Amino acid sequence: MSDFEERTVGELRVRIDRTLCVGFGDCITEAPAAFVLDELGVATFSAPETTAREQLLRACDACPVDAITVWNAAGAQIVPGACEQVP
Numbered sequence: 071m072s073d074f075e076e077r078t079v080g081e082l083r084v085r086i087d088r089t090l091c092v093g094f095g096d097c098i099t100e101a102p103a104a105f106v107l108d109e110l111g112v113a114t115f116s117a118p119e120t121t122a123r124e125q126l127l128r129a130c131d132a133c134p135v136d137a138i139t140v141w142n143a144a145g146a147q148i149v150p151g152a153c154e155q156v157p
C-alpha cells in the first residue's frame with residue numbers, strides 16, 4: 071500500500087493522502103460505500119463509483135485533516151474547497 075491512493079470516479083479524480091489520514095472515519099460516516107479503514111486504521115477506497123457525486127464530495131470535504139483531495143475534469147482542485155481558506 072503506497073502513501074497515496076488515487077481513483078477516477080466519473081469526471082472526478084480523488085486522492086487519499088494516507089500519510090495525513092488519522093483514521094477519524096468522518097469520510098466513511100458520510101460515504102460508507104466509498105471509503106473503508108484498512109487494517110492499519112487508515113482510509114482507503116472501497117467502491118467510490120457507487121456513491122453519488124455530491125455525497126462523495128461531501129465525504130471528501132468532511133476530512134478534518136484534508137487528507138482527501140478532489141480534482142474536476144478540468145484539473146481544478148475542488149476539495150478542499152477555496153471557501154475553507156477564507157477567514
Ligand code: SF4
Nearest residue numbers: 091092094095097133
Ligand atoms: S476523514 Fe480523513 S482522517 Fe478520517 S478516515 Fe477519512 S481520510 Fe482519514
